[in-house]
Amino acid sequence: MQGPDSHSVDEHARGGPRPSAAEFLRANHDVLLAEWQQEVMKHLGGKAPAHPPWLIDHLPELLSTLADAMEAGPEALDERLEAAHAAARMDAGFNLGEVAQEYALLRRCILHRLETQEQQLRPGDLTRLEETLDRVVTRTMTFFWDMKQRTLQTLDRMSEATLDDPDMETLLERLLTRLMETALTVDTAAVMMLEGDALVVRAAVGLGTDEVKGLRVQVGQGVSGQAALERRPFFVRSAATDPRVLLGPLRRAGLRALYGLPLMNGEQLLGMAYMGSRTAFAFSDSDVLLFHAIAERASAHIAQVELHEREHAARREAERSLAQLDSLLESAPVGIAFLDLELRHLRINSTMARLNSKSVEMHLGRTVREMVREDLQASVERPMRQVLETGQPLRDVLIQGPDPVRGRPGFWRVDYFPVRTPDGVLLGVGNTVVDVSDFKHAEAALQQAIDFREELIAVLGHDLRNPLHAVNASAFMLGNVPDLDTGARRSVDRIRKATARMTRMINDILDFARSRLGGGIPVTRQRVNMLELCQGVLDELQVVYPERPLTLEVHGGDLWGEWDPDRVTQVLGNLVVxxxxxxxxxxxxxxxxxxxPMDVVMRVCNEGDPIPPEVLPHLFDPFKQSRPQQDPGNKQRSLGLGLYIVGELVQAHQGTVRVETGDGDGTTFTIRWPRVPPPRGDLPP
Structure with missing residues (x-):
């Protein structure tokens, strides 16, 4: 690469006047930079380094400074450049040998360039160049060593600050205090933690400590919020006058230099740290380097504290969940157990342990075969292995066997289910066991009661109806005696009415028992005429109630159909009564x-008070009065089964019953009798 003085360099190469060291360095500035980088790469074997080893940020200034020093003397050397270079290399993780190697390569490049051009410098310049380079190297090494020692001492003191395991805010304040004790130009320092979308000052030392604690800055606002958003350091030369500084106490304290950098845990932003000075407009490189070291230590501690807090929270949550699980297991009225893939017990509650007649401790780590009685091993183990093979639960498995505790047959209902991790990995099988022995024995007792009730109904249906028919027949014969006086005839009528009512009550009770216990009231269909059925019922009732007019009206149409004649007459009799x-x-x-066309419609109408609205929804319920008793003196009583039987019989014919009632209109029951039973899919709901 040719520089601006390349022509004069060629003249010197042809034997012209010797150049000075300053002229040589200026003329070969760019060439030396390129050759130095090549030497570095050659030294590294052509591999990219883990951290940048070349002085590309400082070498141009260093070469210019060396040229100036060769003309004006060593006083022209800028110590700040050497200190900045030492600080940059320490911040990048260089050791002292690596920094020395960089300068050695630079020296080699200069000498190699002189040999290549077959040039000689003016007398004494090469020696003075060597001495100047030695001065630069010595001072850089000294700065590097001093900063290293200073940083190590500060880190040692920072480590001492953590010995008593303080809380996070106390430790951060201790670290900031170590910074202020080491960097004399630092008058205030603080750590701002990221909480939601804001930075909150949680630890502070120096000026404005009490005022600044707890203040918030939104991410993206002000110099610190913007630096947090961009994950980069910031520097303000005059914090007291810069409008980007949003923390009022910092401006009121008259701060000049303000430097801050993000606290990072990998890619995660933890917060921001800043340091300020009331006397300096800029911080030295060593102070900045020290601040970086402290910030890294603070970031590591904050990340560690957050990790510990998450671990403690997870542990507390796990302990709380286990406590809840143990409490549930012990308080559950059912037996619960969890087993691994080898069917060894992992957890079991005391209820399950009692069912196996062994303690909870004896179950842990033992297999099902070791804990369950021999006569139940196969019936218990088989469904568990099925759940493990299929991964599907099994429900309502009934296990039966002797109950040694109660000395009677035992029954247990068991549910088996797979136990998996949140990501679906099968861990084992769980089961819940409910002792249903009492229910089974109660069920057997109930069946005995049902059998007894059916026998009682048979007695009621056969043994009571026969003498009742005899009473009714005797009353009918007495009623036909021609010379009965009025009082005797009235008594005979009361007997006939009473036997008729008792007959209906017995029939209703029998039908109710059949509907509830026998799966419905049986219906035997045959082709009959509805008019003939209704006329016969009304004629019979007219004899029993001769003082009440019972009217039959026919409004036309075909009245033939397939119905059970006994059930049709029973429905009409209950409605009329x-x-x-x-x-x-x-x-x-x-x-x-x-x-x-499809139905025969039967309507039974009477004039009277309407049915109360609160009674209508329960009108066809069993053992309910169709209307409340308005007259307390009325001694007439009913079982409340008449309308219930009506609804059941109409439903057995796949018909419908509807009630209309209102003031002035009386009450009308409307029944639709299908002429033929509809298909099963067309049955009314």
Whole structure:
């Protein structure tokens, strides 16, 4: 590479006047830089270094300074350049030997360049150049060593600050205090922690300590917030007058130099640290280097504290979760156990342990075969292995065997489920066991009660109805005696009404028992005429209630269909009797029949008070009165099964029943009887 004085260099090479050392350095400035870098790479074997080993940031100034010193004397050397170079190399992690090697390579490049050009410097210049280089190297080494010792001493004192394991804010303040004790130009220093999207001053020493603690600066605002956003250091020459300094106490303290840098844990921003001086407009390189070392130590401690806090929080959460799990296991009324892939017990509660007649401690680490009775081993182990093989839970597995504790047959309902990590890795199998022996024995007792009830219903249906029919037949014969007086005939009528009501009550009770216990009321269909059925029912009821008008109205249409005649007459009888009970004493009960294409519609109407709204939703419930008793003196009682049986019988025919009631309109029950049963998919809900 040719510099501005390359022509004069060629003249010297041809035997012209000898150049001075200053002229040589200036003329070969760029060439020496290039050759020095080549020598460095050759020294490193052509491999890129872990940290930059060349003096590219300081070498141009160093060469210029050397040239000036050769003309003006050693006083022209700038010590600040050497100190800056030493600080930069220490900050980059160089050791003393590496710094010396850089200068040795520079010396070699200068001598090599002189030999290549076959030049000789003016008498005495080469010696003075060597001496000047030695002075630069010596002072750089001295600066480097002094800064190294100063930093090591400060780090030792920083290590002492951590011996008693202080909290984070105390330790940070101790580290900042060590900085102020070592760097005399530093008058204040602080650490700002990143909390959410703001930097908060958590530790401070020096000027404005009490005022600045707790102050916040949003990330991206002011000089510190912007530096945090960009992850870079910042420097302010006059903090008292710079509007980018947002912390008021720093401006009021009259600070000049203000330097800050981000606290990083890898790529994670932890906060910012700054130091300020009221006397200096700039900090020395050694002070900056020391501040970097302290910041690195603070960052490491902050990261370590956060890591410990997360570990402690995770440990506390794990302990809390385990405590909750243990509490749940012990308080659960069911047996619970967790087993590994080899079916060894990992955790088990006392309920499960009692079921196995062994302690909790005896189960831990033992297999199912070792803990479960021999007669139950296969039935317990088989579903567990199935869960491990398929990864699918098994529910409601019933295990039966002798219960040695209670001395009777035992029944246990077991659920098995796979136990996995959050990422799906199968760890083992868990199971819950519920002792259902009491339920099974209660179920057996209930079945016995049901059997007894069915026997009782059979007695009621057969043994009671037969004498009741005899009473009714005797009353009918007495009623036909021609010479009965009025009082005797009235007594016979009361007997006939009472036996009729008892017959309906017995029929309702039998049908209720069948609907609840036998799977529904049986229906035997045959082709019948609805008009004939209804006329027969009304004729029978008219004999029992001769003083009440019972009217049948036919509104046309085909009245034939497939129904159970006994059930149709039972429905109409219950509706008419219900209407007689709630209608006015002198009002008729009207039954209407209408033939439609698919159905025959039956309506039973009476005049009387409307059904209360609160009664309507429960009108067809069993053992419910269709209306509240308005007259306390009314002695008439009912089981409340009549309308329930009506609803059940209509539903058995796949029909519908509807009630309409209102003031002035009375009450109407409307039943739609399908002529033929609809397909199963078309049944009404």
């Amino acid at each position: 219900n209407a007689l009970q709630h209608a006015r004493n002198d009002s008729p009960v009207v039954t209407q029949l209408t033939g439609e």
